[in-house]
Every structure is written in structure tokens, then in C-alpha cells.
Amino acid sequence: MASARTSGLRRVTDLLILGATVAFAILWLLPVIWVVAMSLKPNAELMRSTAGFLPVPFTLDNYIGLLKLDTVPRWLMHSLIVSVTMTCLVLVVSSMAGYAFARLEFPFKKTLFLLMVAGLMVPEQAVFIPLHTMVSGWGLHNTHFALVMPRVAVPIGVFLMMQFFRSVPKELEEAAAIDHASRLTIFLKIMLPLSVPAVTTLGLFTFIFAWNDFLWPLVSATKADMYTVTVGLASIQSNFAFSEGLGAVMASAVFASLPIVLLFLIFQRFIVAGVAMSAGK
Amino acid sequence: MSANSLIAARRRDALAAYLFLAPFGLIYITFLVYPLFKGLWISLHDWELAGSYREYIGFLNYEDLWTDTIFWKAVGNTLTFVAMTVPTMTALALVLALAVFGQGRLKGVLRSIFFMSSVFSVSVVTLVWSMVLSADNGLLVPFFHFIGMKPVNFLGHPTLAMPSIALTTLWWGVGLPMALFLAALSQIPGELYEAAELDHASRFTVLRRITLPSIRHTVLLVLVLQIVGQFQIFGQAHLMTQGGPANRTRTLVQYIYETSFRDWQVGYATAMSFGLFLLMLGFTMLQLWLGRKGDE
Structure with missing residues (x-):
């Protein structure tokens, strides 16, 4: 009898907690809903009042104006090129190095591994200034090369791939070794096809990181027509005299976030799995 | 063979x-x-960003750091920011993880909502929150009018500016630690909870005796990641307050950035960045050491 009562009470508190969480989640989303609503209102209305979470009166003018302006689409293109290239390169070099550390025996393996892991401790702020002078010396600022290359050798990427390759049963490789397959063949034909989940996770994280990268693009891509969308948006807000009006600023923020939010909604399963994986489980 | x-x-x-x-x-x-x-x-040179002026000056840049009041102000601001964000972020992430952990479509949607704000870029986040907190056309302006108050200019207020940046950061960053906690919660063996149920343990007892001890390693991991991450705060302060009012929100990385790319003193800025590096390394080591001691 007592236990029936406690379990009833428990169900009520469960519902209360859930209700509070839902309310909090709505509060959490309000800024985003508000910004989206503003991006869909005419500037004249926004001059009068920015209040309200519904886009009434409704207009698409802010987005149409954005596409005509050509700056934001150009920034988006740069972000896309940089993010896709960086993701591909990170996947190639991380999976190769991860495979070597996971499955091959070679002299100085421990030393090399420690040298790589030590890189985890170095924050980008410790190297971004010398990196800047180095790239200046090459005369390569305001290029995609400069935006991508310093971000390709990521120790955590190698670490993730190594963890994954270690979990692949050894028998799969040994069967191929008997057939005198080379290491490269084994890597390409057996290991890589198996590593789709790990590659997807690492790829997603790299893409999101690349898209949102701020400090390095800010100092390297200094010409307005080489901005990535993250830096471009920053330049718009530090200069609030943006001639196109508040609605257009909000529209560019929404526009810039759309690819990454879509990616998140489609692949969120992998992203959450990736967090668990990087925690070393 | x-x-x-x-x-x-x-x-x-x-x-x-x-x-x-x-x-x-x-x-x-x-x-x-x-x-x-x-x-x-x-960092051992007087080195200018453009041009070719370079002079070896030994450890002079490091010595200058001791007497640079803005540098110490920035260190203080950064530490304040870390102190404001790390405990609240960890606590909020844990509470949210506990609230949205479990089966069901609704909980899945809630998880996505709290995680989603972390995929936005810093310039989108600061744009949104500068608008929310604005005294002219911010989200809270109608509310202030309703209670008959003059809207507060959060980002221009000497004591409220930093907490506002911290709040923005909380909204932006809670997703990742929450996901780490969710992963840890799913690793706790179900038998532990079943035993507690047989004992009619209260919800609070279960949390204190079973859940929290089982995920203490993750708590430590989150704390370390947060300290290292929040030490690097740059974009929020750079874009929302530009370090103002009166240097109240000027952070270390921001000062390094300005010294190098606005004042062109590359050598001095590099010396500072090594200071930051050592500071972060020190905190990480301390945290790991404390964690290891706690285990013994």
C-alpha cells in the first residue's frame, strides 16, 4: 500500500519535472524564434517595434535582398569550400595515422604517440601569432590554403580513429594478410569500409568546427571578399550602421546557420555518439 | 615462415x-x-607585425608583463569569467542531463533543443544575445516597460556586462557537457537502481548515493574541459562589449589579439600567449591531480 502511494507520488513528480523541463526548453528557444521572426518582418515594422515572436506582417524581402547583395552568398561559398576541404583532409590524415598507431609495429612508436598526444595540450592561442607571421612570410593570407592547412593535423582526430581501429577484430585483417594483400590494400579495402561510423562522427565534428572557426580566419582572411560567413557576420555586427537594416542582419544570421543546423538535425545521432566516444568510453 | x-x-x-x-x-x-x-x-624579440623591425631583447617582454596593469586586469577578468561560467555550466549541464535522460520522443526533442545552440557560430550567438540584451529594442524591453522601469543596458553596465557574457556563453556551450553527462548516465548499471528501488530509497538519496558517485569521473572531465575552454574566451567579449565598459570585460585572449593585430607588438603578444598557455596547463594539471587524489 505504502509502495503504491510512493510510486504514484513518483509519477506525479516525474510529470512535474518533465513539465518544468519543457517550459525551460521553450524559454531556451525564445531568442532563436525571435530572431527568425525578425528576419521575416519588413524593416519598417522593425523600426517601429521588434517585439513579437510571430512574423506578422510577413515578408521574404530580407532574404531576397541578401541574395542580391552577393556578399553573404560569397561568404557562404568560402565557408563551404574551407569546411569541406578541411573535413576531407582531416579524415584522410587522421585515419591513416590512426591505423598506423592502432595496428602496426614500428620503432619509436611510443615516442611518436606521446609527441602527438602532447599536441592536445597546446591551445591555438599559443601558436596563432607565429602561424600568422609564417603565413605572412609565404604571402598566403586571404587564401583557402591558409584557412585550411593549420587545422588539418588534429591529434584528437587520430586518437578517435585509433580507438576505432583497435576495436576491429584482428581476424579480418589476418585473413587478408594470408592472401598477401599489402597494408594499403588492407587499409583501403577492409578497415576504411568498416569505419564509416567513426569517419562520419569525426567528419561532422570537423565540419562544425571549421564552419564556426573564428580567431584564425579573423586574422588570416582580412579582405571582406575572403571572409568566411562566421567572420563576415562578426564584421556586420561590429559595424551596426549596416545599411540594409535590422531585418537583413537577422536574415544573414539565419542564413549562415541554416546549413549547420540542418546538418545537426539530420546527423544528431552521430554527434551524440561522438561525444560519448571522445569521452574515452 | x-x-x-x-x-x-x-x-x-x-x-x-x-x-x-x-x-x-x-x-x-x-x-x-x-x-x-x-x-x-x-617572444624574445621586439617584433613588429608589418615591416622588418626585429630586435633581440631577451626576457624583457616577460618582465614587462609584471608591470602591465591592463594585462593583470585581463587576467583578473578572465579568471572572473571562468569562475562565473565553469561551476554554473557544469551544474546546469548535469541538471539538464538528468532531466532529459531516458526513453521517449519528447525527451529526444528536448535533448536536441538544449544541444542545438552549441552548433551556432560565435558571431551568430553574440548577434542573437546582443539583440536580446539590448536596451533599445531588446527582448526584455517590453517587460521593463511593463513593470515601469527604464530598460537596463546590460552590456554597457560595469557590473552586469560580464555576467551577461557569461549567460550568453552558458546558452551557447551547455550542449557538449550535457551530452558527456548523458553518455555517463547511460553507463550506470541498471542493477544499482533496482537495488535502490527495493530499499525504497528516495529520489534524492539515489542521486546522491548512486548517480553522482558513478559519474564523478565525467564531472572531473567536464570541469577540466570547461576550464581549458572558458580560459580561451575571445569572441563573446570581442563582439559584444569590445572589452568595455572601462576594460571590465577585456579578456586575456582579446588583449593578446589587440596587442598583436591592433598595436602590432607581436613579440609582446606572443610572450602573453605563452603566459596563458602555462596558466591553462597549470590549471589542468591541478585539476587532474586533485581528481587522482580524490580517487585514493
Whole structure:
């Protein structure tokens, strides 16, 4: 009898907690809903009042104006090129190095591994200034090369791939070794096809990181027509005299976030799995 | 297989390994190892961003740090920011994780909502929150009018500016630690909870006796990641307050950025960035050491 009562009470508190969480989640989303609503209102209305979470009166003018302006689409293109290239390169070099550390025996393996892991401790702020002078010396600022290359050798990427390759049963490789397959063949034909989940996770994280990268693009891509969308948006807000009006600023923020939010909604399963994986489980 | 062919196979493997490591290694050395040492070298110079003025001055840049009041102000601001964000972020992430952990479609949607704000870029987040907190047309302005108050200019207020940046950061960053906690919660064996249920343990007792002890390693991990991450705060302060009002929100990375790219004093800025590096390393070590001690 007592236990029936406690379990009833428990169900009520469960519902209360859930209700509070839902309310909090709505509060959490309000800024985003508000910004989206503003991006869909005419500037004249926004001059009068920015209040309200519904886009009434409704207009698409802010987005149409954005596409005509050509700056934001150009920034988006740069972000896309940089993010896709960086993701591909990170996947190639991380999976190769991860495979070597996971499955091959070679002299100085421990030393090399420690040298790589030590890189985890170095924050980008410790190297971004010398990196800047180095790239200046090459005369390569305001290029995609400069935006991508310093971000390709990521120790955590190698670490993730190594963890994954270690979990692949050894028998799969040994069967191929008997057939005198080379290491490269084994890597390409057996290991890589198996590593789709790990590659997807690492790829997603790299893409999101690349898209949102701020400090390095800010100092390297200094010409307005080489901005990535993250830096471009920053330049718009530090200069609030943006001639196109508040609605257009909000529209560019929404526009810039759309690819990454879509990616998140489609692949969120992998992203959450990736967090668990990087925690070393 | 004969001994000779075994040795040959080993050699082939070693060669293959070095070839597999080469692309990563070359890029790693060029873009991380070399700049790190070059940075040490630059920090021993009076070095200008443009032009070719370079003069070896030994440890003078490091000595200058001791008497630079803005540097210490920035260190203080950064520590304040870390103190404001790290405990609240960890606590909020844990509470949210506990609230949204479990089966069901609704909980899945809630998880996505709390995680989603972390995929936005810093310039989108600061744009949104500068608008929310604005005293002219912010989200709270109608509310202030309703209670008959003049809207508060959060970002221009000497004591409210930093908490506002911290709040923005909380909204932006809680997703990742929450996901780490969710992963840890799913690792707790169900038998532990079943035993507690048989004992009619209260919800609070279960949390204190079972859940929290089981995820204490994750709590430590989150704390370390947060300290290291929040130490690097730059974009929020740079874009929302530009370090103002009266240097109240000028952070270390921001000061490094300004010294190097606005004032062109590359040598001095590099010396500062090594200071930051050591500070972060120190905190991480301390945290790990405390965690290890707690385990014994």
C-alpha cells in the first residue's frame, strides 16, 4: 500500500519535472524564434517595434535582398569550400595515422604517440601569432590554403580513429594478410569500409568546427571578399550602421546557420555518439 | 615462415607505418611544432607585425608583463569569467542531463533543443544575445516597460556586462557537457537502481548515493574541459562589449589579439600567449591531480 502511494507520488513528480523541463526548453528557444521572426518582418515594422515572436506582417524581402547583395552568398561559398576541404583532409590524415598507431609495429612508436598526444595540450592561442607571421612570410593570407592547412593535423582526430581501429577484430585483417594483400590494400579495402561510423562522427565534428572557426580566419582572411560567413557576420555586427537594416542582419544570421543546423538535425545521432566516444568510453 | 621472411615482413610493416604517419606528421610539424618554437623565439624579440623591425631583447617582454596593469586586469577578468561560467555550466549541464535522460520522443526533442545552440557560430550567438540584451529594442524591453522601469543596458553596465557574457556563453556551450553527462548516465548499471528501488530509497538519496558517485569521473572531465575552454574566451567579449565598459570585460585572449593585430607588438603578444598557455596547463594539471587524489 505504502509502495503504491510512493510510486504514484513518483509519477506525479516525474510529470512535474518533465513539465518544468519543457517550459525551460521553450524559454531556451525564445531568442532563436525571435530572431527568425525578425528576419521575416519588413524593416519598417522593425523600426517601429521588434517585439513579437510571430512574423506578422510577413515578408521574404530580407532574404531576397541578401541574395542580391552577393556578399553573404560569397561568404557562404568560402565557408563551404574551407569546411569541406578541411573535413576531407582531416579524415584522410587522421585515419591513416590512426591505423598506423592502432595496428602496426614500428620503432619509436611510443615516442611518436606521446609527441602527438602532447599536441592536445597546446591551445591555438599559443601558436596563432607565429602561424600568422609564417603565413605572412609565404604571402598566403586571404587564401583557402591558409584557412585550411593549420587545422588539418588534429591529434584528437587520430586518437578517435585509433580507438576505432583497435576495436576491429584482428581476424579480418589476418585473413587478408594470408592472401598477401599489402597494408594499403588492407587499409583501403577492409578497415576504411568498416569505419564509416567513426569517419562520419569525426567528419561532422570537423565540419562544425571549421564552419564556426573564428580567431584564425579573423586574422588570416582580412579582405571582406575572403571572409568566411562566421567572420563576415562578426564584421556586420561590429559595424551596426549596416545599411540594409535590422531585418537583413537577422536574415544573414539565419542564413549562415541554416546549413549547420540542418546538418545537426539530420546527423544528431552521430554527434551524440561522438561525444560519448571522445569521452574515452 | 622462416626467420628471414619474418624480419622482412617486419621491415615492410615499419616502412608502411611511417608512410601512413607521414601526411599527419608533416602537417603537424609545419603548422604546430614549428610555430610553437618560432613563438618562443619571437617572444624574445621586439617584433613588429608589418615591416622588418626585429630586435633581440631577451626576457624583457616577460618582465614587462609584471608591470602591465591592463594585462593583470585581463587576467583578473578572465579568471572572473571562468569562475562565473565553469561551476554554473557544469551544474546546469548535469541538471539538464538528468532531466532529459531516458526513453521517449519528447525527451529526444528536448535533448536536441538544449544541444542545438552549441552548433551556432560565435558571431551568430553574440548577434542573437546582443539583440536580446539590448536596451533599445531588446527582448526584455517590453517587460521593463511593463513593470515601469527604464530598460537596463546590460552590456554597457560595469557590473552586469560580464555576467551577461557569461549567460550568453552558458546558452551557447551547455550542449557538449550535457551530452558527456548523458553518455555517463547511460553507463550506470541498471542493477544499482533496482537495488535502490527495493530499499525504497528516495529520489534524492539515489542521486546522491548512486548517480553522482558513478559519474564523478565525467564531472572531473567536464570541469577540466570547461576550464581549458572558458580560459580561451575571445569572441563573446570581442563582439559584444569590445572589452568595455572601462576594460571590465577585456579578456586575456582579446588583449593578446589587440596587442598583436591592433598595436602590432607581436613579440609582446606572443610572450602573453605563452603566459596563458602555462596558466591553462597549470590549471589542468591541478585539476587532474586533485581528481587522482580524490580517487585514493
